[in-house]
Every structure is written in C-alpha cells, then in structure tokens.
Amino acid sequence: MTSGFWSMGGYARYVWPCFGFAGLVLGWNLWAARRLLMGARMRAARALAMAGDA
C-alpha cells in the first residue's frame, strides 16, 4: 500500500512536485507576511521614538 501510495499510479513525478510547490507557495506567503509586519512594526516604533525625541 505504502509504495503504491508514493508511486501515485506512475504519476509521482508530477503529483509530488505539485504538492511540494503548493507547500512552498503557502510557506512563502506566511514568511513574507510575517517579515513585512515585523518591518512595519520596527519602522512605526522608530517613527514614534523620533516623534518623542522632537
């Protein structure tokens, strides 16, 4: 059963890259959004600190 599952009826070289690429795209979305938010928080904190100094 296990080898049949991984071979996907002979279509493994299409099916698994398809799911792998989907995982990559979803993972990138999470990572990039998180990174964007961290950057925005840092810039906002810096702007507030500068406004406080002025």
Added chain:
Amino acid sequence: MWTWFYKLASPPYVYGVAVALRPWLLGTAALAMVYGLIAGLAFAPPDYQQGDAFRMIYVHVPAAIMSLSVYMVMATASAVALIWRIKVGHAVAAASAPIGASFALLALVTGSLWGRPMWGTYWAWDPRLTSELILLFIYVGVMSLRSAFEDPARGDRAAALLAVVGVVNVPIVHFSVVWWNSLHQGATIVKLGAPSMPGSMLWPLLSMWLGFMLFYGAVLCTRVQAEVLNRERQAAWVREAIKS
C-alpha cells in the same frame, strides 16, 4: 445598519479585527487543509480516466479559484478606496495583490504539471492558460505601479485604477473554456447545477478550497496589519498597537 461599514474605514478598528481574527483563520485553515490532503491523497479513489494524476486537483483548483476571488477582493477594495476615499481600501488592495499573484502562479505551475501527463505538454497557448497568465501579469502590474511613485498616495490611486480596469479579465478567465475551444476541461464545482464529482472526491476538494480561503484570510490579516502600520505610523493609536 451601516455602522459596521463605517467602522471598516477606521484603521485602528481594522488593525484590531485583523489581530483578533488571524490565529482563528490560520488554525481552521490548517485543519481544513490537513483533512483535505489526507482524504484527497489517501482515501479518494483514482479517477477512471486520469488515475492518480487527478489528485493534483486538490491544489490546482483551489489555487485557481482563489486567484480570481482574491482579484475580486482587491478590485472591490480599490473601487471602495477610489469612490469613498477610504485609505483602508488601499491597504486591503495592497495586501491582497502578492497573495493573489502567488495563487495565480501556483495555479499555472500545478496546471502545467498536470498538463504534461494529460495533454502531453507543459504549456499551450490555450484560452484558459493564457488568460490566467494575463491575470498574473495584471497582479504584477498592480504591485509594480503602486511602488513606482515617490508619493505613496499617487501610487495607491494608480494601482487602484489598474486593479479596477483589470476586472475585465476575470470573466474571461472563468468563461474561457465555454467561449472558446480549449484543451482545459470545463468547470467542475463553480458552475450552475450539481458538481460533476462523486462525494468521496468532492469533499476533500471543498475542504481544500475552504482551507485556501481561510489561509488567504489569515495572510491578509497579517499583511493588512503591516500596511495599516506603514500608513499610520505617526498616529497616536499606533503606540499602543505595537506594544501588544
């Protein structure tokens, strides 16, 4: 009755909603996708014509539907921002563009991987494939236009205009398989009448679709938070918001 609509124009309110919704959306998206993947890969029967190759439907179709749905969200938010001058509309549109573009790219790549064993080619200048590629180009155009201006407000307006005009491509993508001769098969679930799939194949697909929608919601929440912070970084409420 319209109080909720007016509240959506308030950046601190939208920021708060995004913070509260994100973990719930991400958690339910994960549950829906895990069920969809297990049921679709391990328990759905092979297709009588395509065998196990049909299982690529579980990422290809949700990605393709979401590439169109996200575009509609982006265009609607852009129209709202242009008509009522609601800045949050621009933030939602800016947040949606990269997510929609990634779904369009995913639909194209997975479609290409599916096309090779079924049609004998990774790519054909077919109406569905070509219009989906144009959709990806429009997404990239909207993102590039937004960042091409020194004045962010002008960039927002120009990108919003392009997003609204680009809506014309959405029905072309959806109906391309009806209007022209196409290698691509017709609609499976987004159509009038019952879906042309048995339940054992359909439920995992619906679950993956739901998972992709919730995932979009979760990523949108994170990106909207960032966009609102970038636009409102001088505002007093931001001090409290970034502490949390």
